[in-house]
Amino acid sequence: MSSTPASARRRRGGRVLGLVTNVLLALVTLAGLAYLAPGVLGYERYVITGGSMSGTFEKGALVLERPVAVAELQVGDVITYVPPASSGVSTLVTHRITEITSSETGQPVLRTKGDANADVDPWTFSLNAPTQPVVEVAVPHVGWALIALADRQARMLVIGIPASLVALYSLGQLFLAVRPARRRGQLDLASH
Numbered sequence: 001m002s003s004t005p006a007s008a009r010r011r012r013g014g015r016v017l018g019l020v021t022n023v024l025l026a027l028v029t030l031a032g033l034a035y036l037a038p039g040v041l042g043y044e045r046y047v048i049t050g051g052s053m054s055g056t057f058e059k060g061a062l063v064l065e066r067p068v069a070v071a072e073l074q075v076g077d078v079i080t081y082v083p084p085a086s087s088g089v090s091t092l093v094t095h096r097i098t099e100i101t102s103s104e105t106g107q108p109v110l111r112t113k114g115d116a117n118a119d120v121d122p123w124t125f126s127l128n129a130p131t132q133p134v135v136e137v138a139v140p141h142v143g144w145a146l147i148a149l150a151d152r153q154a155r156m157l158v159i160g161i162p163a164s165l166v167a168l169y170s171l172g173q174l175f176l177a178v179r180p181a182r183r184r185g186q187l188d189l190a191s192h
Helices: 005-041 142-149 152-192
Strands: 043-046 062-071 076-081 095-102 106-112 132-138
Touching: 005 062, 005 152, 043 142, 043 152, 062 076, 062 142
Parallel strands: none
Antiparallel strands: 043 062, 062 132, 076 095, 076 132, 095 106
């Protein structure tokens, strides 16, 4: 049996560490691009946190919504909105439009319902903005990652650990690059 010299093992270990570091860096870069891409492409993103749309969108789904002119909204569109203050609901709701009527002023009045709910929502409402985001795409389970990243400690782990590994790897490479040059300089001084 032949044994591998220590320098060959170190080189192989360095290559493996470099590969792992590059893969981690690529994953972090791709995750960052995936996080930024919807906004750049004109989408708004929301995470489904309740069960009222179960069967269509499960808890933890990420929905991407594109703004549409309020006048273009149709029965069947799924929208995310803040219910009227009188409803007692203070969080965003993602529900399907079941009815659109007009107010005395001609403004659209909407009624919605969660697909998993037996009854329509007990309120009607009008939208104040000229546009309203409408769900176009849903990605199951991805929202859990965004919910986790909302926690500061989780963000520090997800961002801090890869950044620390990249920094340590870079320092190690710098050390290895400087060390042989330092020896050569010492050898040159000793020979004079």
